[in-house]
Amino acid sequence: MVFKDGEILSIDNDSINIKWTNQTAVSCYSHLWLRDNCRCAKCLHPTSRQKLHSSADVPLNIKPKKVEIIEDDAVFTWNRPLRHGQENGTHVTRYPLDFLKQYQSKTSMDKLRFNDVRPQTWNASEYIMNWVSYDEYMKTDECLNTVVQGLYNRGLVFLKDVPLKEDSCTKVAERIGPVQETFYGRDFDVKNVAKSVNIAYTSLYLGFHMDLMYMDCPPGIQLLHSLKNTVTGGASIFVDSFRAVELLKEKYPEDYRILKEVPVTFHYVNNGHHMYFKRPTIVTDEIHSGPAWDSHVNYAPQFQGPMDDLSPKMARAFYGAFQKLADFIEDPSLRYEITLQPGQLVMFANRRVLHGRTSFDPTSGDRHLKGTYLSLDSLKDKFRVLNARFNYIE
Ligand SMILES: [Fe+2]
Numbered sequence: 001m002v003f004k005d006g007e008i009l010s011i012d013n014d015s016i017n018i019k020w021t022n023q024t025a026v027s028c029y030s031h032l033w034l035r036d037n038c039r040c041a042k043c044l045h046p047t048s049r050q051k052l053h054s055s056a057d058v059p060l061n062i063k064p065k066k067v068e069i070i071e072d073d074a075v076f077t078w079n080r081p082l083r084h085g086q087e088n089g090t091h092v093t094r095y096p097l098d099f100l101k102q103y104q105s106k107t108s109m110d111k112l113r114f115n116d117v118r119p120q121t122w123n124a125s126e127y128i129m130n131w132v133s134y135d136e137y138m139k140t141d142e143c144l145n146t147v148v149q150g151l152y153n154r155g156l157v158f159l160k161d162v163p164l165k166e167d168s169c170t171k172v173a174e175r176i177g178p179v180q181e182t183f184y185g186r187d188f189d190v191k192n193v194a195k196s197v198n199i200a201y202t203s204l205y206l207g208f209h210m211d212l213m214y215m216d217c218p219p220g221i222q223l224l225h226s227l228k229n230t231v232t233g234g235a236s237i238f239v240d241s242f243r244a245v246e247l248l249k250e251k252y253p254e255d256y257r258i259l260k261e262v263p264v265t266f267h268y269v270n271n272g273h274h275m276y277f278k279r280p281t282i283v284t285d286e287i288h289s290g291p292a293w294d295s296h297v298n299y300a301p302q303f304q305g306p307m308d309d310l311s312p313k314m315a316r317a318f319y320g321a322f323q324k325l326a327d328f329i330e331d332p333s334l335r336y337e338i339t340l341q342p343g344q345l346v347m348f349a350n351r352r353v354l355h356g357r358t359s360f361d362p363t364s365g366d367r368h369l370k371g372t373y374l375s376l377d378s379l380k381d382k383f384r385v386l387n388a389r390f391n392y393i394e
Pocket residue numbers: 200209210211355
């Protein structure tokens with residue numbers, strides 16, 4: 001059965017085989033999958049686009065009695081009703097051929113979710129600073145798209161001319177999604193205080209880390225807005241951990257493997273809290289073979305707790321591997337350094353870009369940053385929606 005974009009080659013007992021003209025391989029669709037993904041109003045709620053039956057309702061011996069091509073649809077007449085359904089007799093499904101085409105291959109399915117867009121790793125000299133204007137970001141979706149793409153591709157974006165107001169930081173965040181509130185609050189202040197509950201709130205050197213590794217779902221994005229800065233020192237420092245991992249994998253593949261396997265304890269036991277989570281340092285197959293959010297680096301030495309069940313042999317292997325990764329992270333060629341001035345704001349991918357701060361002289365003046373978080377889900381959501389609107393070329 002030939003149609004405009006392809007041909008139905010055969011209908012087997014459990015699947016239908018379509019040869020699409022735009023690809024060489026034959027696409028195989030199982031009858032179970034097809035019936036489960038019927039597009040009719042009885043199966044898919046017309047306004048919510050949510051399913052009205054469960055995958056558990058599809059009879060295992062379902063198959064089409066008849067398949068036809070009518071205009072731009074493949075029309076299936078099924079041999080039996082759903083289990084538990086009210087319907088008697090036959091059910092008819094019309095699949096737009098474009099719908100079936102979207103699921104023709106792994107490549108087409110990746111495209112559908114924008115999983116084919118690969119992040120670009122960087123070192124200090126490769127990172128290109130492009131200041132984004134606050135006004136433009138707040139007013140135009142084109143500029144919002146630029147920021148979202150930047151957060152995805154490089155994981156580090158800077159805004160300028162952000163009003164010196166306490167709520168500016170959360171307003172910037174809320175252009176992307178709802179603030180991810182934590183036990184630090186809806187937003188938080190980074191300034192040096194006496195008897196600090198967090199090393200960030202001191203004037204000490206703050207080494208590279210990611211925030212809230214002891215949470216089940218650490219924030220995907222962190223924002224820091226400079227409200228005041230008259231101190232000497234106190235520069236913000238950033239490193240693309242994906243680049244450090246690439247270097248480790250290339251030079252020490254065995255250490256890379258160890259850091260993917262050994263779970264590290266992160267905890268925060270202080271100030272009436274007991275937060276705890278274990279995760280390996282590297283969570284990725286290949287940074288360049290999947291979307292950026294399938295790869296994570298979990299690195300926050302300041303928030304590590306004593307590791308559980310670490311035999312002396314594993315300790316040697318883990319500490320050796322961890323030190324090699326740390327040496328790459330600390331290599332000056334990877335470090336992007338900037339002293340944020342009042343009105344400047346940085347947004348970075350907290351599961352990828354490590355951040356830290358050089359020490360400063362607390363007697364030399366005041367330093368005040370306002371910070372907040374966004375979930376990774378919010379970034380993923382905006383990334384897909386804006387890609388479909390601005391960047392997607394079939
Ligand atoms: Fe931090």
